[in-house]
Amino acid sequence: MNELYWKSKKTLYERFRHRAPFQKILERENENLLRLLKQTHHCDKAVVDLGVGIGNVIQFLPDAKTLIGIDYTDSMIKSTRENFPHCKLILADVMHIPLSSNSVDLITAVGLTEYLKDIIPLAKEVCRVLKPGGFLIITFSPKNILTRLRVLLGRPVYSRKPEQMISVAKFCGFEIVDELQSLMQHQALFAKTTD
Numbered sequence: 001m002n003e004l005y006w007k008s009k010k011t012l013y014e015r016f017r018h019r020a021p022f023q024k025i026l027e028r029e030n031e032n033l034l035r036l037l038k039q040t041h042h043c044d045k046a047v048v049d050l051g052v053g054i055g056n057v058i059q060f061l062p063d064a065k066t067l068i069g070i071d072y073t074d075s076m077i078k079s080t081r082e083n084f085p086h087c088k089l090i091l092a093d094v095m096h097i098p099l100s101s102n103s104v105d106l107i108t109a110v111g112l113t114e115y116l117k118d119i120i121p122l123a124k125e126v127c128r129v130l131k132p133g134g135f136l137i138i139t140f141s142p143k144n145i146l147t148r149l150r151v152l153l154g155r156p157v158y159s160r161k162p163e164q165m166i167s168v169a170k171f172c173g174f175e176i177v178d179e180l181q182s183l184m185q186h187q188a189l190f191a192k193t194t195d
């Protein structure tokens, strides 16, 4: 079911993401992502992208020391492997990241949380894998009409308010560093505060 759904979304991304008006939306999201990435000093660091999809985030991380993309959809992994051969790809559920504790400097999760009903397990898992002082860039869908309309694509979309995300993150050992907003996405940068 997941594989089928994401396989059809992959085709949509490949066909429409780089056409108006989706291109403009993605451009703004990527601008915000770059602004947050700049604050993480990730050159020569260990970086993991959760829900890697077709590799939108991977293109902005050419200087990472090690770069890993994780996704549970085989077709997404295959597509990213073709386009970004330098990136190590792992087929796995982000709720159980197959990496050691305190081993990663930066984790990104872009366009992922809106498909997860409960994000506390994800935040705890990310906190486990990140080194103390490590960064998390995470996006979520704001509560608005555009998010509600996305249900028409065939799957529930869980919207969240910024204060909800911040309180979950604090509960799991993070502090907010910066946050930005675009039409369909809220982007937040957190730092891990606990050991």
Ligand SMILES: C[S@@+](CC[C@H](N)C(=O)[O-])C[C@H]1O[C@@H](n2cnc3c(N)ncnc32)[C@H](O)[C@@H]1O
Binding pocket: 006, 050, 051, 052, 053, 054, 055, 056, 057, 070, 071, 072, 073, 076, 092, 093, 094, 095, 109, 110, 111, 112, 115
């Ligand atoms: C909307 S796409 C975002 C892709 C990419 N991050 C981007 O910004 O274009 C969401 C991706 O998350 C993956 N995904 C969703 N839930 C997941 C889970 N629990 N574990 C692993 N991957 C998941 C899907 O397979 C899909 O590739």
